[in-house]
Amino acid sequence: SWGYWWLKTPLPGVVWCNCPHMAGLDGLKPEDLTRAEVQGRKHIHAVVDFVREKLPGFEQCYVIDVAPQTGVRQTRLLEGEYVMTKDDLAQRTRFDDSIARGRDYYMPYRVLLPKQIDNLLVAGRHYSATSQAQKMSREIPPCMAMGEAAGVAAALALDAGVRVRDVDVHALQKTLRAQGADPGDQTGRNADVPSLAAHIQNREAA
Known part of the structure; x- marks a missing residue:
């Protein structure tokens, strides 16, 4: 390996x-x-x-740099308005309030929102997910995407004078797309597993 x-x-x-x-x-x-x-x-x-x-080619290798601090993969996880599960990731579940995506999975805005604390957004590897789901989705790109979504949501909340949990998610998605992000709210190149399964069944029936 x-x-x-x-x-x-x-x-x-x-x-x-x-x-x-x-x-x-x-x-x-x-x-x-x-x-x-x-x-x-x-x-x-x-x-x-x-x-x-x-290993051939490494005979004269040497270390240039080491991370300044050991990376910790999992400690505490947020209990949010929605808790992502392993099935959500494996089934590529689509959410109406999707604001970030990984390679082929999607995060709803609710996973950034703590259940009992207002005006706080939690993005990155601490987001609201089960331990098994977090192990599959703690990669850097989706964590960055969640961070961008949290920043835009905070700005929209300030502009509208509302709590972050009351942000217009459709406006958030539109703003993210305008900035070149992919909030995952529109069908793209990654097919939904349920849609793909239905397509295969239709072909087999024909």
């Missing part, structure tokens, strides 16, 4: 390695975060020694 860990960059001869992964640590505990920084760097040095010996 080593070949899948190395990602190309625009710089000749420079690759990015998305590793090491360290399980069994709690991202809410300072002690574990400190342990991760120390343990992670030990892993990195071991990886460099390994690839120099085992």
Whole structure:
């Protein structure tokens, strides 16, 4: 699996390695975060020694940079007006209030809205989702898209003098599209799973 860990960059001869992964640590505990920084760097040095010996082309490799802080994949998650599920992602569920999309899944505005707190929007990997759904959707592009949607929603709320939960979502979607974003409210190149299944059934029946 080593070949899948190395990602190309625009710089000749420079690759990015998305590793090491360290399980069994709690991202809410300072002690574990400190342990991760120390343990992670030990892993990195071991990886460099390994690839120099085992991977052709890496004989003279060296580390240019390391992330300034260990990335934590999951800790607390928001309990929002809607909680995304693994099935929502797998079935490519469409939402009338969709404001962001991943590769082939969609996030409704309600996943940014806390249940009991007004005028707060939560975007990124903490958004309202089950643990299994978050594992599938915490990628950087949809997190950025949620962040853009949250920023635009906040501006629209200020302009209209309303709470963020009362923002006109259709106006939000329209503004996002005008900025070049894809809020996921319109059918695009990614087919809906239910629509695709119906199409296949119709073809088989014919």
